[in-house]
Amino acid sequence: MILIKLGGSIITDKTQYRTFNRGAVRRLCKEIKDSGIDAVIVHGGGSFGHVLAKEHSLQNGYTEPSQIPAAAKVQYDMRELNLMVISELLDAGMPAVSVPPGSCFMMDDGKLILDDPEVLLSASRLGLTPVVFGDVVFDRRKGFGICSGDQIMEVLCRIYDPEKAVFVSDVDGLFDKDPKKNPGSKLLPEVTWDLLKTVSSDISVDDVTGGVGAKMESMLRMTSSKRDCVLVNGSVEGRLYSLLKGDKVISTTAKGGSK
Amino acid sequence: MILIKLGGSIITDKTQYRTFNRGAVRRLCKEIKDSGIDAVIVHGGGSFGHVLAKEHSLQNGYTEPSQIPAAAKVQYDMRELNLMVISELLDAGMPAVSVPPGSCFMMDDGKLILDDPEVLLSASRLGLTPVVFGDVVFDRRKGFGICSGDQIMEVLCRIYDPEKAVFVSDVDGLFDKDPKKNPGSKLLPEVTWDLLKTVSSDISVDDVTGGVGAKMESMLRMTSSKRDCVLVNGSVEGRLYSLLKGDKVISTTAKGGSK
Numbered sequence: 001m002i003l004i005k006l007g008g009s010i011i012t013d014k015t016q017y018r019t020f021n022r023g024a025v026r027r028l029c030k031e032i033k034d035s036g037i038d039a040v041i042v043h044g045g046g047s048f049g050h051v052l053a054k055e056h057s058l059q060n061g062y063t064e065p066s067q068i069p070a071a072a073k074v075q076y077d078m079r080e081l082n083l084m085v086i087s088e089l090l091d092a093g094m095p096a097v098s099v100p101p102g103s104c105f106m107m108d109d110g111k112l113i114l115d116d117p118e119v120l121l122s123a124s125r126l127g128l129t130p131v132v133f134g135d136v137v138f139d140r141r142k143g144f145g146i147c148s149g150d151q152i153m154e155v156l157c158r159i160y161d162p163e164k165a166v167f168v169s170d171v172d173g174l175f176d177k178d179p180k181k182n183p184g185s186k187l188l189p190e191v192t193w194d195l196l197k198t199v200s201s202d203i204s205v206d207d208v209t210g211g212v213g214a215k216m217e218s219m220l221r222m223t224s225s226k227r228d229c230v231l232v233n234g235s236v237e238g239r240l241y242s243l244l245k246g247d248k249v250i251s252t253t254a255k256g257g258s259k
Numbered sequence: 260m261i262l263i264k265l266g267g268s269i270i271t272d273k274t275q276y277r278t279f280n281r282g283a284v285r286r287l288c289k290e291i292k293d294s295g296i297d298a299v300i301v302h303g304g305g306s307f308g309h310v311l312a313k314e315h316s317l318q319n320g321y322t323e324p325s326q327i328p329a330a331a332k333v334q335y336d337m338r339e340l341n342l343m344v345i346s347e348l349l350d351a352g353m354p355a356v357s358v359p360p361g362s363c364f365m366m367d368d369g370k371l372i373l374d375d376p377e378v379l380l381s382a383s384r385l386g387l388t389p390v391v392f393g394d395v396v397f398d399r400r401k402g403f404g405i406c407s408g409d410q411i412m413e414v415l416c417r418i419y420d421p422e423k424a425v426f427v428s429d430v431d432g433l434f435d436k437d438p439k440k441n442p443g444s445k446l447l448p449e450v451t452w453d454l455l456k457t458v459s460s461d462i463s464v465d466d467v468t469g470g471v472g473a474k475m476e477s478m479l480r481m482t483s484s485k486r487d488c489v490l491v492n493g494s495v496e497g498r499l500y501s502l503l504k505g506d507k508v509i510s511t512t513a514k515g516g517s518k
Binding site for chain 1: 327331338357359364375378
């Protein structure tokens, strides 16, 4: 089984509130289906989640009553986005079912608690494809908070122990310098904990507020002696398909087991 | 707090696959909001759930592989319907959040297991309005099954202990004879376990496959010495509002505590 995250930057237009990239999602769903792999899918929020969540500081937890309708609206927007993704998966011939974290799980001071994976495992056992996503999630201490797609990936790695975890973004991988500022920057095909220390920390990748350092650390935490974690560009046609088929493609692979 | 079920016959056109009664739902959401009560809402599936579920015998559990895409499609259709209901609640000014049983809970041989109501209670505590609905739910013994809105109402009565449970349907209440066949049939303003024995069992109400007997038994099971359970016609403008405000309206009230 391969755990795949479709990043918010690839499935939405992050610059425009609630804009879905249907064409890209349709193609990526077909690439996943055509590869023939068993998948569990996670997706980000992009412009369906981040805009309003940021406006109302939902990531900081409950501070004032005006956040309540905003929390409901962000959950609503995320479920709309999720249904659009599910619809494309169904059309591609994958029997996808939604598992929305905000409805199913709790957080404790920002940490996602997923004590009971029975629904997820029941779905997979029947040959259904679970689809999870970044969401507003209730929090025992803070009232609520934002659970990112990356947090979900880490938890699902523990539950499913997948052979590979794949992050589909709109960049070719991790570079030694920010490629937007440095034309001569080089793609790093492989990253380890040791190598990460040498990489400039101000590079922005995908939708990561914590910068590329947090992103790669999160990816490295998902690796094991048997499992790599790959960052691949989903905006290039066929690249995800080739990766899933086991071909060597332009990408960055986090390796080396967890710290 | 009042637990309200919006029946499938009132929120959809049951004769046409996937037809939403937006006007009726919009009005009912406004009536709930205007009444000023705290609500937890359940809705049925109507033509979004029943048509395809019946076609593939999903209520009998897993018997053949062709049911798998059908189970995914029914879950998808139900989530579309749910988002339409949520959207109307948000527009009416109620911060509604979705809790889909098929994503969050399990069944065991047709019985809904809801061991952990933490998400539901967290939502209510913050002033959000949980919305639950009839769904395809994974089943420990049968693979999956159908969890009806009425089953959910019973479980939510145990969790929330509401002051009243209200079933909004498209009939005025329970009659002593089937009103469609007997013009002289009389509405029963009150039903108890004893009275139920005297009522003709072939009367059809709302979307209940088990007939009116099962419906009223389910309603009676939800009563307690402190809680009535009311069947009211939501297609008559203002009737739900009046009921929620505490006025006497045309309806059938199940009374008398559980058996």
